[in-house]
Amino acid sequence: MSKPILIVGGGPAGLAAAHSLATFGQSCIVVEKEDRLGGAPILEGYAKLVPSGEWAKDAIGGMVDRASGHELVDVRTSTSVTSFSGEAGDFTAGLSDGEPVNVSAAILCTGFTHFDSANKPEWGFGTYPDVVTTTQVEQMVSSGQGVRCPSDGRKPKRVAILLCVGSRDRQIGREWCSKICCTVSANMAMEIREELPDCHVYIYYMDIRTFGLYETKYYWKSQEEFKVKYIKARIAEVTSDGEKLIVKGEDTLVKRPITIPFDMVIHAIGMDPNVDNPDLSSIFGVDLEPHGYIDKASSYSASGLTNKSGVFVAGAATGPETIDDSIAQGKAAAMAVLEQRQLAARLVS
Amino acid sequence: MPIHEKSLIRPENLQVHENLEVEGVDVSGHWSTFIESRVVSDYNEAIEDEISALPGGENIHRCWQCGSCTNACTVHAINADFNPRYWIYLIRMGMESELLRDKDIIWQCVSCNKCTYACPRDVFPEGVMKATAHWLELKGHTPKSHSTIFDEIFSEQVIETGKIEDGRTIRRFFKQTGQALRQPWLEEMVKRMLRNLPIGMLTRMGMANFIQPKTSGWSGARDAIKEYVAEQEAHHRAALGLDDLVKMAETELKTGAAK
Ligand SMILES: Cc1cc2nc3c(=O)[nH]c(=O)nc-3n(C[C@H](O)[C@H](O)[C@H](O)COP(=O)(O)OP(=O)(O)OC[C@H]3O[C@@H](n4cnc5c(N)ncnc54)[C@H](O)[C@@H]3O)c2cc1C
Ligand code: SF4
Ligand code: SF4
Ligand code: SF4
Numbered sequence: 001m002s003k004p005i006l007i008v009g010g011g012p013a014g015l016a017a018a019h020s021l022a023t024f025g026q027s028c029i030v031v032e033k034e035d036r037l038g039g040a041p042i043l044e045g046y047a048k049l050v051p052s053g054e055w056a057k058d059a060i061g062g063m064v065d066r067a068s069g070h071e072l073v074d075v076r077t078s079t080s081v082t083s084f085s086g087e088a089g090d091f092t093a094g095l096s097d098g099e100p101v102n103v104s105a106a107i108l109c110t111g112f113t114h115f116d117s118a119n120k121p122e123w124g125f126g127t128y129p130d131v132v133t134t135t136q137v138e139q140m141v142s143s144g145q146g147v148r149c150p151s152d153g154r155k156p157k158r159v160a161i162l163l164c165v166g167s168r169d170r171q172i173g174r175e176w177c178s179k180i181c182c183t184v185s186a187n188m189a190m191e192i193r194e195e196l197p198d199c200h201v202y203i204y205y206m207d208i209r210t211f212g213l214y215e216t217k218y219y220w221k222s223q224e225e226f227k228v229k230y231i232k233a234r235i236a237e238v239t240s241d242g243e244k245l246i247v248k249g250e251d252t253l254v255k256r257p258i259t260i261p262f263d264m265v266i267h268a269i270g271m272d273p274n275v276d277n278p279d280l281s282s283i284f285g286v287d288l289e290p291h292g293y294i295d296k297a298s299s300y301s302a303s304g305l306t307n308k309s310g311v312f313v314a315g316a317a318t319g320p321e322t323i324d325d326s327i328a329q330g331k332a333a334a335m336a337v338l339e340q341r342q343l344a345a346r347l348v349s
Numbered sequence: 350m351p352i353h354e355k356s357l358i359r360p361e362n363l364q365v366h367e368n369l370e371v372e373g374v375d376v377s378g379h380w381s382t383f384i385e386s387r388v389v390s391d392y393n394e395a396i397e398d399e400i401s402a403l404p405g406g407e408n409i410h411r412c413w414q415c416g417s418c419t420n421a422c423t424v425h426a427i428n429a430d431f432n433p434r435y436w437i438y439l440i441r442m443g444m445e446s447e448l449l450r451d452k453d454i455i456w457q458c459v460s461c462n463k464c465t466y467a468c469p470r471d472v473f474p475e476g477v478m479k480a481t482a483h484w485l486e487l488k489g490h491t492p493k494s495h496s497t498i499f500d501e502i503f504s505e506q507v508i509e510t511g512k513i514e515d516g517r518t519i520r521r522f523f524k525q526t527g528q529a530l531r532q533p534w535l536e537e538m539v540k541r542m543l544r545n546l547p548i549g550m551l552t553r554m555g556m557a558n559f560i561q562p563k564t565s566g567w568s569g570a571r572d573a574i575k576e577y578v579a580e581q582e583a584h585h586r587a588a589l590g591l592d593d594l595v596k597m598a599e600t601e602l603k604t605g606a607a608k
Contacts (some may be wrong), residue, residue, distance in 0.1 A: 094362055158392075159427060200392075200394055202392075221471075223411055223413070224410070224411050224470075227410045229410075229441060229442070230413065232414075251389060251442070253414060253435075253438055254356060254389070254435075254438065254439070254442075254444065254447065255355075256387050256388065256389050257387060257388045257389070258388065258389045258390075260389070260391060260392060261388050261391065340479070347455070348563075
């Protein structure tokens, strides 16, 4: 029996890779630093996912069950990799729980870190309790509590969603588009309008990037069926008059300053590179690309290659990705590992 | 003036003080001109709801401000201030004072529907123009336009008789809009009709002026249409809160009289 494959990170990408490998008879070890599998959708308590509309706990929960229930998948939660040496086909990985393991390859599925809105203090997060993030609203919805103003539990009458918080902003060194937040925000706006029909939802945008088929299902639908309003403006600051939040900016279409009262302001936070990436880079000897994500090699020969032979990468570890794409990349990386195993076997015989 | 050339500072927003003293210092005159704030300090969500309750306005919330309607617009080509895209935005964001600045040109839409065919989102801008003009009239911001008066005379006649008699319509229209009946173009038209139309038809047209023919068995249809129109009008008045306004005015009058 060949050596196991090391999968670092048990989010959608890692779970998909583990399940694919196990299905093809390849054993693997999933090392997850948190105490549970599932990645961001489970750890952060997302509600209904785009584009499936399924609850995260069901959709990703199902992936957790399928992977961890497989006899060839060895799950190590609350664990991380401390050292990694050797060469493709014969690596030794030191684990924080003590015993080193011998593996033939590694797939880094270490994902992203949520942008911390405290880094944009002008938008009021941390100062005013009713300024929240998309993850907080996801939790309000998934817990069944409903969308309420944290300050006093009231139902908001007017909500602003600010897009690109922590993305596309050179001021804070983040040039990338986080790809999914436009769609997630449009979906969230519809959820709010559905739960609270009297609540008006305004989305402040620079561009709307509900790419591909998301255009109909989220952007158009949110406007046409749910009357969500989109305003082209990047907000300057969020303050308070003691009663309401005051959103200030320029309405670029009428070329006029706006100071509009709101009950709740939601930051559509972006996907930062995983804060662990510098460590992962030095432990595994993989390069980071200029934004700080793990650098991918050319994908024309095989998927998920890094600069280091035998170390693969998949999902949001490589840059902002959707769940569906992270899963596809996890499976593609598993396929790349199997291809190499096949090649090696042929060379030996 | 095309929208992108619009000045941000309007003459009426300049405040010149003939007599102004600040902390004992006289600062009157032009050199201390102030500019009124242009800040939009709230959205009035009611206006979009009201206009979308009127026929033609139903799809206004779909607009994504691409400008295709304005680019296609017949009237815009002649008068750059005529800008359907811009008005749709003002309505959606509830910027009423801004909209009212253009109240005297919105009715100029000629219903050519070029915008309807250009709009990628089926907003039906022509309908929105109609609904907006209607809204302005119902709210008392503009007098009844000639086209509204014409529509009323025309439909009243059709509803009553099931037929349309042009001579009467035109006479009543001119009368109600204070126009002379003797218009050169009209006289020319009548002359040519007399010259070219068959005698039988002319006689029938002439007779129709006196005997007011009706479509036989029309009364059932008439009552049904009237009922429907009344229903629609009540619905529009309710959407715009007009009855409440009337009630408020009445109570004010009453309490005023009691005082
Ligand atoms: C608010 C919000 C809502 C979203 N909603 C959707 C949606 O509806 N649909 C959609 O397609 N996408 C959505 N996304 C994007 C989605 O979260 C990502 O596509 C997805 O989580 C990426 O999966 P992943 O497995 O690559 O990474 P992650 O989900 O980040 O999983 C990485 C895993 O690796 C673990 N890990 C990290 N570092 C280490 C380490 N050093 N050692 C061991 N383990 C480690 C982490 O604990 C985590 O479990 C949303 C994102 C945000 C911010
Ligand atoms: S997906 Fe939309 S909100 Fe997110 S960073 Fe890109 S443009 Fe901004
Ligand atoms: S229908 Fe009215 S708004 Fe539309 S293009 Fe013609 S004139 Fe312009
Ligand atoms: S063409 Fe349609 S979508 Fe575009 S600005 Fe005009 S009404 Fe709006």
